[in-house]
Amino acid sequence: MTHQEFLREMFDNPVLGKPPQVKELTEQALAAGLDPLDILYGGPTRDRVRGFLPALQEVGRRFEVGDFFVPEMLMSARAMQGALVLLRPLLAARGEKTVGKVVMGTVKGDVHDIGKNLCNIMFEGAGFEVIDLGVNTSPEKFVAAVQQHQPDIIGFSAFLTTTMPMIKVNVEALKKAGLRDKVKVMAGGAPVTAHYADIAGADAYCPDASSTARKAKELVGADGDIPTGTLVEAVNALEQFMRVVEPIAVVSSTE
Numbered sequence: 001m002t003h004q005e006f007l008r009e010m011f012d013n014p015v016l017g018k019p020p021q022v023k024e025l026t027e028q029a030l031a032a033g034l035d036p037l038d039i040l041y042g043g044p045t046r047d048r049v050r051g052f053l054p055a056l057q058e059v060g061r062r063f064e065v066g067d068f069f070v071p072e073m074l075m076s077a078r079a080m081q082g083a084l085v086l087l088r089p090l091l092a093a094r095g096e097k098t099v100g101k102v103v104m105g106t107v108k109g110d111v112h113d114i115g116k117n118l119c120n121i122m123f124e125g126a127g128f129e130v131i132d133l134g135v136n137t138s139p140e141k142f143v144a145a146v147q148q149h150q151p152d153i154i155g156f157s158a159f160l161t162t163t164m165p166m167i168k169v170n171v172e173a174l175k176k177a178g179l180r181d182k183v184k185v186m187a188g189g190a191p192v193t194a195h196y197a198d199i200a201g202a203d204a205y206c207p208d209a210s211s212t213a214r215k216a217k218e219l220v221g222a223d224g225d226i227p228t229g230t231l232v233e234a235v236n237a238l239e240q241f242m243r244v245v246e247p248i249a250v251v252s253s254t255e
Helices: 003-016 019-031 036-041 052-064 070-091 114-125 139-149 165-176 194-200 209-220 230-254
Strands: 100-106 128-132 153-157 184-188
Touching: 003 019, 003 036, 003 052, 003 070, 019 036, 019 070, 036 052, 036 070, 052 070, 070 114, 100 114, 100 139, 100 209, 114 128, 114 153, 114 209, 139 153, 139 165, 153 165, 153 209, 165 184, 165 194, 184 194, 184 209
Parallel strands: 100 128, 100 153, 153 184
Antiparallel strands: none
């Protein structure tokens, strides 16, 4: 496959919402020597029908005119997020030193992970080691992870209003295990607010993935750079895309 053929496939497959194919294409393209910037933007000419970010724009356009609906948007976002995980190490400017350790998970009863995964990308780009517990994570599993990994920060992600109370449940579980004072708690997700995170007992709230790295470094007292440039542009583009989907998806999930 030529480079141009790769880039065209990297437009078509995210638009069609095919995460496995997008992941495989990304791996093949990198092995074939494509520049990660070209994979994102469609090549030096920034062709609007090639590459991942033009694909994301096309999905958004189709949603606006009523050709695509929430399921298509979510599948495209998941495909793009999977590609970013592969591209991140090549785009993020980070040193060898790890500035801290973060345990991340989506709370019990919630299986949404795109926002959490974007936060992980930003954490790692800032030099943090991330232990991802996945979705539907019980308080017991969070407690066990803190005991095992001794992180500086633990992050709770909740996508639904019905799962938001698990943030406070998790904080209480840490207190009961005698671990609350040993770790900083960050909380976030589509319905979560700064006020809610505060009354749930979190140390910090972040409204989006882009702010997580800066806040995390503040919490651990670490100096140094946070992710900038292309990595942040890609994460911001996907977050902006998800802001259209999330309010609708939250309503659909709670009906």
